[in-house]
Amino acid sequence: MKTPGALLVVCVCVCVYVYVAAAQGGGTEEQCLPQVNAVLREMTGILAEQRVELRVAKEQLEKKIKELQGKRPMTNVAFSATFSVTEDNHIGPFDKDTTLIFNHTFVNSGNAYDTNTGVFMPPVAGVYQFHYHIFAGGDNGAGARLEKNGESMVAAYNHKAPHDINTSQSVILQLAQGDKICLRLEKGWWLAAYTGHMTTFSGELLFALP
Numbered sequence: 001m002k003t004p005g006a007l008l009v010v011c012v013c014v015c016v017y018v019y020v021a022a023a024q025g026g027g028t029e030e031q032c033l034p035q036v037n038a039v040l041r042e043m044t045g046i047l048a049e050q051r052v053e054l055r056v057a058k059e060q061l062e063k064k065i066k067e068l069q070g071k072r073p074m075t076n077v078a079f080s081a082t083f084s085v086t087e088d089n090h091i092g093p094f095d096k097d098t099t100l101i102f103n104h105t106f107v108n109s110g111n112a113y114d115t116n117t118g119v120f121m122p123p124v125a126g127v128y129q130f131h132y133h134i135f136a137g138g139d140n141g142a143g144a145r146l147e148k149n150g151e152s153m154v155a156a157y158n159h160k161a162p163h164d165i166n167t168s169q170s171v172i173l174q175l176a177q178g179d180k181i182c183l184r185l186e187k188g189w190w191l192a193a194y195t196g197h198m199t200t201f202s203g204e205l206l207f208a209l210p
Helices: 004-025 029-071
Strands: 077-083 089-091 103-110 126-136 142-148 151-158 165-175 180-186 190-191 200-208
Touching: 029 077, 103 180, 126 142, 126 180, 142 165, 151 165
Parallel strands: none
Antiparallel strands: 077 103, 077 200, 089 190, 126 165, 126 190, 126 200, 142 151, 142 180
């Protein structure tokens, strides 16, 4: 497909050629004009068609770009959460297993962690890494269990002691879009929710999968 600029050059060259050829054949300027006008009309029609083709091609290209952008997997998924409190206290122990709801995020890229429910839902299928650290006083056992769709994956626990206790865990999981990940506090366990943010839960996408 020739560009309008190239066609304009061709048009001028053809007109000059027709005019010169007619003049060399003994024709007058008035006799050459109808041929030149005919060429101009033909070229004008071609230019109009070219403009339509260019507009259609541009629209198709823009549509394709939007489709490709929509198919591009999200890769900036990461969160780090803790408890937002005004004074130091403990959560638990409870008489049943309880989902831990970390109501403050340091970062929540992709908005996949819900601070209202405590559930992380991956926006894309991929391999994810999770870490959590538990701090607590020693009057009760402390820890948490990481669950995927209600099934226990890993747990961290430290038994009661006459001093403060810590425990942590890390795991890499392959997740599908929409899986549910959360931390559960088991019955009888507790953990600290301190202003110093000593208990945290974090996760990030390592790489997406098709």
